[in-house]
Amino acid sequence: MGTVLGLVAALLAAAIFSPILAVGTISVTGTKLVTTDQVQAALEPLKGKPLPQVSDDEVGRLLEPLVQVKSVTTQARPPSELVVEVLERIPVALVKQGERYRLVDVDGVVLATTADPSSVSLPVIDGGAGTIGKDLFQATAEVLGALPPDVLSKLSNASAQSVDAVELKLVDGQTIIWGNAGEKELKAKVLEALLKVPADPKNPVRVYDVSAPRHPVTR
Structure with a gap:
């Protein structure tokens, strides 16, 4: 049993840290007030980071300078695509x-x-x-x-x-x-x-x- 658990843990660690699952493409949806290029430029530091390590909180922090962005949700699409859905503030x-x-x-x-x-x-x-x-x-x-x-x-x-x-x-x-x-x-x-x-x-x-x-x- 210990061998099996060790193997599972090793596989999980490999998946989390593997360069095969590194962010290569960032797709953006939901933008009107900001451009896709602006969001992608702000998220450039994520390129090369393993997809399983990318969180909504981290993406949100990187997008804080874009005040039009209220919140984000992300989805990993292996092997290398990160999908970012932007919820913008609504002008009134x-x-x-x-x-x-x-x-x-x-x-x-x-x-x-x-x-x-x-x-x-x-x-x-x-x-x-x-x-x-x-x-x-x-x-x-x-x-x-x-x-x-x-x-x-x-x-x-x-x-x-x-x-x-x-x-x-x-x-x-x-x-x-x-x-x-x-x-x-x-x-x-x-x-x-x-x-x-x-x-x-x-x-x-x-x-x-x-x-x-x-x-x-x-x-």
Whole structure:
């Protein structure tokens, strides 16, 4: 029995440390904000390392400089391919800074910058984190993060007088009274349904109030 266990241990050790199973190719999926080339370049130090020794944590640490990457999962495909699936942060708004606009996620992480806000179908958060304060910024960003992409793309800007008074503006000029960040998933579904109601030219809607999502109001 001892001989058999020793043989198994030797085979496992050989598999773990064998150069035959060294990383030679790194395949990347899930990238939009960063490029495949950027990810592969960051993971270049893994080349030549045995596949069984590569962990998600190590890959994540190597990709930390790419702030757009939120997390990763990896899969080894012997003899030499490492597949890396990237989960990126999701941009929810633009924040104006000088003449440029920062693309940010729900945590306020800057993912990119642009000089042309019309090139991105996302709302502008009035004031930004530095002006309106962290709490108001976070409340507004959480609301935007709950909205489906088709609704998010219809917004022009977002603001908050307090954490309980988040308001959104549609590109067509209508106001959305959101209230606080509570029940944000329900509010998002109610708002999405309201926006799909055909417009009545004789009684145009100027305000969508979903602050009490079980009793929404339009006026």
